[in-house]
Amino acid sequence: MAAAETLGVMGALKFINNLEDRDVVVQIALQFYLEDRLAQALTQFKEGLLTLGLLDEVMCNPRAFQRAFTQPPLPLTATDLANLFTPTLSPVGSNRRRLENRTIAHWRDWLLEVEEGNMDHVQVEDVLVLCSGASRVPLSGFPEPPMLDFFLVTDSNSLPLANTCSVTLRLPLHSNYADFSRAMQLAVACSGVFGCA
Known part of the structure; x- marks a missing residue:
């Protein structure tokens, strides 16, 4: 019944x-x-x-x-994310290019630490959300190729900036890894409240 x-x-x-x-x-x-x-x-x-x-x-x-x-989507890895972005670099031999190369090394090292679980409450997918607003790479890819840009750190701006429309991540040119890592963690932590007042 x-x-x-x-x-x-x-x-x-x-x-x-x-x-x-x-x-x-x-x-x-x-x-x-x-x-x-x-x-x-x-x-x-x-x-x-x-x-x-x-x-x-x-x-x-x-x-x-x-x-x-x-098929379910494959988990996003640090290597996938690092290879997804194309850096916009200064001319070879310039001082700025040297700083950009160092920042790319910081970026890749930081992604590996995120993947290994060494960054509190940060997953590789969270980094993609910061950059694109999406937690997975679309099967057909993004409409525009994701780009990495760089900017000099100032007193008023030392955090990474992201444009989710063009999938562009602007990384600060920190001179040491610890400062870069702190800035990235803070940016990812704040990206969850994007658009909230």
Whole structure:
């Protein structure tokens, strides 16, 4: 009686006299949950793919779309994030280029520490959120290639700056790793309140 309403919706509300009747009810319930209940959602999904002109491509090339539809995303690593960004560098041989190279080394070392769990409450995904607003890299990539820019530290500005629209991270040119690490941790910690008053 407790399941009468649910069984009625499934069309499986039957009096059970023996094990064969029970198997019929189970079969009807399985069909409802595995086919009937999902039919409308699958129809809408197919219509959406048709609207975008993708349904034929998916049907012709199922392996190409398998990762997008069936596999969970791979966890983001420090190497993935470091390789995602292209640095905008000063001319070779300049003093500023030397500072930029040092900052890139700080950036990569800091990402490795984040990945290893050495930074309190900071995950690699949190760093991507700071830079892009997204916790995962989209399957098709970002519309614009993510960039690393650099700026000289001043008394009023020593924290990294991010532009989530263009996926640009501006790193401060700190002379030592400890200052760089503190600035990055603070920036990531504050990025969770972006847009909140």
